Amino acid sequence: MTAPTSSVITLHINGEPHTLTVDHRTTLLDALRERLGLTGTKKGCDHGQCGACTVLLDGRRALACLQLAVATEGRAVTTVEGVADGDRLHPVQQAFLELDGYQCGYCTPGQICSALAVLEEHAAGWPSAVTADLRPEAGPPALTDDEIRERMSGNLCRCAAYPAIVRAVARAAQERPGESGTVAA
Amino acid sequence: MREFHYRRPARVSDALALLGTDPGARPLAGGTNLVDLMKTGVERPALLVDLRDLPLDRIEATPDGGLRIGATATNSDLAAHPDVRRRYPALAQAVLAGASGQVRIMATVGGNLLQRTRCGYFTAPATTTACNKRAPGSGCAAIAGEHRNHAVLGATEHCVAVHPSDMAVALTAFDATVTYETADGTGELPLAGLYRPVGGTPHLETALPTGALITGVVLPPAPVAAASRYRKVRERASYAFAIGSLAAALDVRDGTVRDVRLAFGAVASHPWRARRAERALTGGPADATAFAAAADAELAAARPLPHNGHKLPLLRTLAVAVLTELAQEAAR
Ligand SMILES: Cc1cc2nc3c(=O)[nH]c(=O)nc-3n(C[C@H](O)[C@H](O)[C@H](O)COP(=O)(O)OP(=O)(O)OC[C@H]3O[C@@H](n4cnc5c(N)ncnc54)[C@H](O)[C@@H]3O)c2cc1C
Ligand code: SF4
Ligand code: FES
Ligand code: FES
Numbered sequence: 001m002t003a004p005t006s007s008v009i010t011l012h013i014n015g016e017p018h019t020l021t022v023d024h025r026t027t028l029l030d031a032l033r034e035r036l037g038l039t040g041t042k043k044g045c046d047h048g049q050c051g052a053c054t055v056l057l058d059g060r061r062a063l064a065c066l067q068l069a070v071a072t073e074g075r076a077v078t079t080v081e082g083v084a085d086g087d088r089l090h091p092v093q094q095a096f097l098e099l100d101g102y103q104c105g106y107c108t109p110g111q112i113c114s115a116l117a118v119l120e121e122h123a124a125g126w127p128s129a130v131t132a133d134l135r136p137e138a139g140p141p142a143l144t145d146d147e148i149r150e151r152m153s154g155n156l157c158r159c160a161a162y163p164a165i166v167r168a169v170a171r172a173a174q175e176r177p178g179e180s181g182t183v184a185a
Numbered sequence: 186m187r188e189f190h191y192r193r194p195a196r197v198s199d200a201l202a203l204l205g206t207d208p209g210a211r212p213l214a215g216g217t218n219l220v221d222l223m224k225t226g227v228e229r230p231a232l233l234v235d236l237r238d239l240p241l242d243r244i245e246a247t248p249d250g251g252l253r254i255g256a257t258a259t260n261s262d263l264a265a266h267p268d269v270r271r272r273y274p275a276l277a278q279a280v281l282a283g284a285s286g287q288v289r290i291m292a293t294v295g296g297n298l299l300q301r302t303r304c305g306y307f308t309a310p311a312t313t314t315a316c317n318k319r320a321p322g323s324g325c326a327a328i329a330g331e332h333r334n335h336a337v338l339g340a341t342e343h344c345v346a347v348h349p350s351d352m353a354v355a356l357t358a359f360d361a362t363v364t365y366e367t368a369d370g371t372g373e374l375p376l377a378g379l380y381r382p383v384g385g386t387p388h389l390e391t392a393l394p395t396g397a398l399i400t401g402v403v404l405p406p407a408p409v410a411a412a413s414r415y416r417k418v419r420e421r422a423s424y425a426f427a428i429g430s431l432a433a434a435l436d437v438r439d440g441t442v443r444d445v446r447l448a449f450g451a452v453a454s455h456p457w458r459a460r461r462a463e464r465a466l467t468g469g470p471a472d473a474t475a476f477a478a479a480a481d482a483e484l485a486a487a488r489p490l491p492h493n494g495h496k497l498p499l500l501r502t503l504a505v506a507v508l509t510e511l512a513q514e515a516a517r
Pocket of ligand 1: 047048049211212213214215216217218219220221236256257260282283284285288291292293294295296297298299300349350351352397398399400424425426427
């Protein structure tokens with residue numbers, strides 16, 4: 001028997017099921033870090049304001065600090081620990097590494113998860129606040145530096161590694177399969 | 186945070202039964218506002234009813250050429266929807282101007298409408314300061330304190346907080362209706378009537394009956410909305426709440442205003458439909474002088490506080506700039 005303010009849940013994280021009892025007050029972020037030892041996902045503000053805790057939920061980016069663990073049952077969670085293919089880094093990770101898209105690295109797991117999703121959202125044709133022509137007929141806008149900055153604006157970096165982060169995301173965008181390489185700066 | 190029970194019903198009727206029986210029950214949508222406020226103790230629900238499995242996330246055209254948006258449709262799906270981008274571009278822009286990519290993916294339409302104010306005295310973890318919204322009768326610390334971003338229209342001496350939603354500003358300009366259900370049946374409210382006037386009861390924010398679940402938002406057909414724009418002024422280029430914003434739509438033929446829609450954001454406890462300005466413009470010339478005069482007519486009722494008077498010239502400039510752009514585009 002568990003108390004009615006806690007539940008036994010199974011979280012699917014990076015392809016692995018994890019069954020645990022959680023107090024309903026537990027956020028996904030605290031479950032990952034404190035209960036499952038997955039400390040790659042960082043806690044910055046704990047209030048949805050910095051993006052350090054960004055993970056993917058069913059492939060879309062989400063803030064683990066505002067996501068209750070109990071409400072995450074049945075959804076696929078990808079954390080930064082699940083981004084690489086074994087020892088082979090994901091092209092987004094490789095780009096951050098090669099272009100120094102960080103200084104202290106604290107915001108980096110969130111930046112990487114966010115960047116992965118930004119590339120998917122852009123490929124799916126989602127507009128952003130700086131997209132000039134919103135009409136669907138206009139097609140996805142070129143992934144310019146301005147588009148990257150706006151789409152990545154939910155991820156703050158206290159070290160202000162922003163110029164290199166933008167370069168890394170642009171590089172990863174260019175390396176997408178089928179990308180002509182003419183778009184990014 | 187107070188301990189709470191959690192349920193995730195699959196049917197609307199089950200959700201309504203839960204919301205109708207437990208006075209401490211609250212719907213949980215994206216949680217981006219509710220969970221945040223639970224952490225600081227502002228919200229203390231006894232039961233969260235998770236809306237995730239309810240079939241309320243569709244966005245579809247209505248037979249008359251309007252749009253029906255499910256309450257649990259996410260903000261990002263709304264902004265990406267082809268009909269929204271084509272027929273109500275200011276709505277897509279308003280949503281995209283709000284929060285961040287991560288927040289928009291989690292946030293829902295119903296939750297966005299019912300998000301609480303960002304007044305710092307209201308959201309603070311400790312209840313040591315006066316806040317009528319949080320502790321009715323305790324006073325309002327903002328009036329003599331920090332109120333740079335508070336209301337200039339429609340406020341009272343009991344509360345000067347603004348509603349922070351961008352999306353709701355565009356929905357208000359386009360005459361949206363909110364549909365809801367309770368255990369006893371269905372109902373609807375014009376969005377302008379969803380938010381109660383502040384009066385002496387700023388803690389009573391909406392006209393929804395107890396236990397109500399918002400099921401969706403209906404946009405009537407609005408050909409004028411095809412030429413519409415949302416512009417938001419904030420302290421940084423992205424990921425910040427508005428200092429002032431405007432949703433505008435304009436139909437100009439031969440230099441004359443045939444139809445116009447205007448709503449201001451971040452100026453009042455609810456999105457502010459600028460009907461006075463709309464009336465001043467309709468049938469008249471579409472030029473900068475007329476736009477400025479219309480903005481002045483609307484803002485004549487404003488009562489700025491000692492530290493937020495900057496909003497008035499900002500809103501006027503915003504109205505003239507956006508309407509001028511729309512008029513120029515119509516002339517092309
Ligand atoms: C860092 C940050 C920045 C932000 N910036 C902006 C911004 O610039 N502009 C802007 O507009 N917003 C902004 N937001 C606010 C954000 O848009 C809202 O938090 C979000 O839209 C709320 O939606 P939700 O689904 O997460 O609601 P929840 O947090 O789940 O719920 C909010 C409230 O609505 C109630 N509720 C939810 N759905 C229903 C329903 N169907 N029926 C009845 N009641 C319901 C809940 O019980 C709760 O009281 C920001 C948020 C954060 C964290
Ligand atoms: S403005 Fe409203 S929310 Fe802010 S302190 Fe005053 S009463 Fe509270
Ligand atoms: S820790 Fe989640 S957004 Fe800052
Ligand atoms: S690299 Fe230090 S916070 Fe971003």
